Amino acid sequence: MSIREFAESGADLELVGIQKRFPGFTAIEELDLTIPAGSFFALLGPSGCGKTTTLRLVAGLEEPTAGRILIGGKDVTDTKAHQRPVNTVFQSYALFPHMSIIDNVSFGLKRRRIGDAEAKAHEALKLVELDHLAQRRPAQLSGGQQQRVALARAIVNRPALLLLDEPLGALDLKLRRQMQLELKTIQEEVGLTFLHVTHDQEEAMTMADTVAVMNKGAIEQMGAPEELYELPRTAFVANFLGKSNLFTGDVVGTTDTAMTVDAGGHRITVPTARSQRHQGLVTVGVRPEKVTLHAEQPEEVAGRNLLGPGRVIDVSFAGVSTEYIVAVPGVGTISVFAQNMTFGPVAHEGSEVWLSWDVEHGFGLSDEPDESSRFPADADTQSIAVQRREALITELEGS
């Protein structure tokens, strides 16, 4: 596709065997990825996981050490950034401070010598409802307005592929929600292929139709948001997307339908089909909102896991729901989210409780159990990300 013409629709993006090494470290180990035309694809991961590098490779701002990049079936690996039918909304917006808004937005069109650049730029500004500010300078706009200008400046070119590099990171919560909605609407309206890079799991899940969770330069798991959330395959995914209660133990029995694990003397059953590994030491888990809290010992029911008795060690009330942290001897602490169906919490700190959940809601992970300890369940991903970033920076500066 020539950059002189508008893309009629989104294009497929294919990354084949991509590897990217920087002096001193490897940002992307080995990456194969296909993003179908017209989809809203999110690359989700902590800082330093290689997601921004991936995006820069696609934009042509970095060159891969190995591998090919194909856009709409055409190999663009050896072309420069300005020759690719791709536009980026930068994390810092990167609006040209010395140009008016309208000059910013028409910049790409003018470089491609597309006729009626000004009129098209005004149209794009109307789409983001900022046409009345066309003559201003970027510094005279608020953060949210600048973000919308950056978006208009990219989509006015009708790229086959639009790259979004955490463009909502700098906005406050309310503005973010609004922009998320706007982005989604624009994507549906113009039918482009969106590749969205973010570390915000909620943003990825609400906006994208496919999410790929990236960690340490490789994709850990990819799929629809519900699928990723309900059936995580690794401990990293289980904890990066929402919270998970994880239990590690030996498999003590497997049938065609169910697999039972002995975790610290407690038997936990998960469906065989929902587990990645079926023998030896395995890690199984369940989401906190799937767990029910019982004040009295319930009867054992087939098809339900029962744990207890345990002691409530923390209750945090969050309005719509309450999170209980329950210590169960042998398996550690378990987190439970309960909807506040009645007034106030149903259990208090120190009270004795039992926990149960549907066997069907459990999942088994593929991690080697000793590996899973690299992300302890209570370590916040944000702090892991910060640590990794600092490690990278020291590495970079040292080289």
Add this chain to the structure above:
Amino acid sequence: MSGEVQAAAVLGGLTESEELEDRRGPQRPRRRRIGLGDWLLPVYVTLAFIFLLIPIAYTFVFSFNDSLKSNIAWRGFTFDKWLNVCNVEGGAVCEAFGNSIVIGLVSTVVATTLGTMIAIALVRYRFRARSSISLLLFLPMATPEVVLGAGLAAQFLAVGVPKDMLTIILAHTMFCISFVVVTVKARVASLDPALEEAGRDLYGSPRQVFWRVTFPLLTPGIMAAALLSFALSFDDFIITNFNSGSVTTFPKYIYISASRGIPAEANVIASAVFIVALAIVVIAQVSRAARAKRLAAEMG
């Protein structure tokens, strides 16, 4: 703001000004002890300014002196020196001044161009010997000018280059480059690389990105560097004296004529330069203030 309020009060007549009076509260006679700081600081500031401005004032005043050969004693007021500045001593003052302007302009253009390119390379690219080059560029600033000038003169002599305008321009370009690099480097370093990436991403070829994004954003730094270069070149005596041969620049002319009494024409040119520089500063400040006001009005 308070000025507007008072103006409004005046326009509004007596009642409003009375209101203002009321708001200020009853006038109480206030007794204050006058401390040491209250008079020491103004006196000190005044003395400092007198100290700084006396040579300039002297130069300016004596440019109107109806002097004969030397311009030391006041002999009466005249505009003659200003009107006939180029007619004395066969126009020697004006020739020297013209030489200085030409040398200043040429070395500024060359040094600014080269220095800007060096600064961009040093900040944006990683290459072998990058830090040694940074250090070497610093040397001309740290080396005493006498040494620099003498060394350069020796080199020209060894190579057999006759000393004229060209050798002065080469010498000035050399030391100006260091100052340009230092000034522009700071500007390049503060430039967000994402802006240039955005230019590339928006179909700008490397050349277009440079001229439409990088260069306009570096312009303030480049302008500052050019002004600095010109000032340094125009002003330089020591290095020039070693490498000028028979060519006379303005500082050299003044130095030579100082032994037999500087003619008032030199004062005229010095005063003119001072006035032009002052005018540029004032115009820049006023236009900046006007722009800030306009921006604020648009924002409001």
